[in-house]
Amino acid sequence: MATIHEVAKHAGVSVATVSRVVNNNVTVTEKTRTRVQDSIEELNYEPSVLGRNLRNSESRLLLVLLPSISNPFYTDIINGIQDTAIAQGYNILLCETDSNPKREAIYFNLIRNRLADGIISMDPTVNKERLTELAISHPIVQCSEYDEEGTIPYVTIDNELAAYQAVKHLIKLGQKKIALINSDEKFLYARERQIGYEKAMKEYGLQIRQEWIYHAKNLDFQSGQQAVRVLLSQEEKPTAFFSVSDIFAIGALKEINTKGLQVPQDIAVVGFDKISFSNMTHPTLTTVAQPMYRMGSIAATMIINKISGKDVESIILDHELIIRDST
Template identity: 45%
Template sequence: MATIKEVAELAGVSVATVSRVLNNSDSVLPTTRDKVLEAMEQLQYQPNLLARHLRCSETKLILVIIPSIANLFFSEVVKGMQDAARTYGYNILLCATENDAERLQVYINLLKSRQADGAIFVSTIIDDKTLTEIADSYPVVQCSEYKEGLNISYVTIDNRLAAYHGVQHLIKIGRRRIAFINGREDHLSTRLRLEGYKQALSDYKIEYCEELVRNGLYGIKSGHRIMRQLLDLKEPPDGVLASSDMMAIGAIKVAKQMGFQVPGDIAVVSFDNTRSASIFEPSITSIAQPMYDLGQCSVEILIKKINSQDKYEEKLVLEHELVIRQSTIG
């Protein structure tokens, strides 16, 4: 790859002159500019845009830090971010941590070294102290998951109410022994959804049973493993709320393998409403999170923070929707 020094030598000018051409300076004579541009074309020189942006203290780059690129939920959220960022003349740098603390620190260091204008943390496992320190110095937005009690912008849904609506639907179709395959214990959404689950049971005079609540990691394997445990109980559940579509798919697969009918014997409701929920057989009743909007709004808030001279924080709670399909009414 050609360097700026090589361009200068071929054009017969100084490196400083090439730099002025790259920055559209009016101080360069037209004939000199043409020589530089011709040399750049001959050498197929590609300017280091990131370095130029850094010198101008603006990169037009947003870090998006997510746990994984495999989850369809994150894919839809990121699509919303990409579209919004493009509208405002920004690009995103997607950083998947795989829940690895060292990898997360590498990405945080990119922000600290001013290689990005701000960061969006999407369901990222990070301690309160570290997040607060970052948000005190750089524009930051939390997406989906957020830290309670910290004055840091976030975009999310009402997880407590969403879980309530899922359980309420199962109760209204006649289910009374309802299990909950919940998410990671270190996520705020896990606690809020459990509260919503318990509240729905209480409101409909159904006793809470601790053995019906289990925690997993949002994937098919977790759903499969936990559902097998639930179906091995002396009195298995007749309804299940799962904290992701992938968990629900794993749960339904093992239920069918063990001879249970869905929804005949066990009705299932999930969270997210990714494409998998509609194409799986049976199609899954799912609590739709506005994934695209979560991403879009996160970028819009971040750009406001980047452009604001004052401390700007916004807490945005988007609407969810219960999409009813075959796993509860088939």
């Protein structure tokens, strides 16, 4: 591979001039720039990205914090982040925190030591105080989950409205005994979606029964199954489930089928997120669609703008209720 000195000699210019061309310095004349670029192409010269980044005090690396890479909810968001980041000359590093403060601290130190330029946080369990403190001097944005009382810009949807519309759909179909399969209330999305559920129930004069609100400890298919076991073991049984996650809803579908019940004839089910699996179930799952790829793309644009010193405002995207065969 050719060196910068060989390119300079071939083009008849100084090493400093080649460096200016590589770094798009405007002080180089167009004639000289063309001659240097021709030499670079002819000699197949590849500038040292690491060296250039170190000189410019940048890594061109974005950290993406998420609790679990295995959760299918994050797939499209990650794709949106990655495609947009790469198009802007950045790479991403997926940082699975597993809700572990020690892992979180390692990733925070990467940006403190300038080994990364910014953070996109999608972790609902992140230490909000430390993240806010870090955001004072480093570029950070939040995606999907955010701190409602914080100052860090975010991109998300209106979770309360989305849940309200999903439950309203069930009510308009004639459902009156609607149970909620929810996550831990420490998560903002869980609280907001429960508020939407309760709002729809109250609006139509339906009783909110606390024994029909199930809070899962883990976000997995098994928790959806367990929710159905508990809710259908009660003397008065619900006839519809609104789940705050497609993962719970798919687990619920499996357990309902195991019990020999029919969906939606015996029990209607609505999920949330529109993950890829939601269209592969039997029956297919009615769900709230989040624009996940677009959400990731916007998050990447926001963090890159913030790195560049531009003002960044929070964004709330539209959602859509996708009606399928489970209702």
